[in-house]
Structures are given as structure tokens and as C-alpha cells.
């Protein structure tokens with residue numbers, strides 16, 4: 001059983017209510033239950049959300065030497081945070097950057113990510129299924 005952390009950043013606690021035309025009508029908790037059921041005994045999926053940059057960094061430090069993979073949606077910190085990029089660089093666990101929306105089809109400022117260069121890969125634009133695809137990438141792919 002692989003230990004996987006899903007780490008959600010700012011404003012993602014409002015999923016289901018927040019700009020539903022972009023982020024969908026489903027809250028994260030019901031989706032997470034579904035994911036846990038889908039992956040069953042293959043993955044132990046831990047979940048943490050914070051609106052605070054430092055709390056996200058603390059969680060990366062806490063899990064980043066023990067877990068098998070981290071699926072990170074850093075929300076808008078993706079486009080601003082050198083500190084999060086440094087934290088990802090500092091840990092050993094591979095991190096996959098995910099976005100619900102296709103950030104390349106939106107405002108120009110969303111096209112730049114400080115995190116992409118230090119992540120194992122990036123998945124965006126598949127709605128909540130971006131998380132599922134990231135877990136599949138962590139569990140099923142061969143080097």
C-alpha cells in the first residue's frame with residue numbers, strides 16, 4: 001500500500017461553491033471518498049488543505065521524507081511562491097502538480113508556475129479527475 005498525500009492550497013476548501021463554472025459543483029470531501037474507494041488497498045490517501053503558505057510548507061516537510069507521493073494543488077501560490085518551490089526541492093518524495101482547470105487556457109498570469117520545474121510532472125484541465133490521474137501516475141507508471 002502506497003502512502004499518498006493530497007495537499008490542497010488556498011481557496012480549495014470552497015470547491016463546489018467557488019466559481020462552479022470553472023471548478024465544478026462537487027465539494028472535495030465527497031470526491032475524496034470516491035477516490036479512496038476507487039484506489040482501495042492500493043493507496044492510503046491522506047488529505048490536508050490550508051489557506052496558509054507556511055502550513056503547506058510544514059506539511060511538505062512532515063510528509064516529504066516518508067510518503068510515496070504527494071499530489072499538490074497549490075492554488076494561486078503556484079504562480080507566486082518561491083518558498084513552496086524550495087520546499088519541494090528540499091524533500092525526497094516526488095510531487096505532482098495538479099490543477100482542476102486548464103491554467104493555460106485562462107489569464108496569462110496563470111501560465112507561469114514556480115512549482116512545475118521542481119515537480120515530477122504536471123496534470124491540469126481535467127476537473128477533479130486531475131487528482132485521480134496524478135495518483136494513477138504515482139501508482140502505475142514505470143520509470
Ligand code: DQA
Pocket residue numbers: 010011012073074075076077078098099100101102103110
Ligand atoms: C487552480 C488554478 C489556479 O490558477 C487558481 O489560483 C486556483 C485553482 C486549479 O486547480 O485550477 O486556486 O490551481
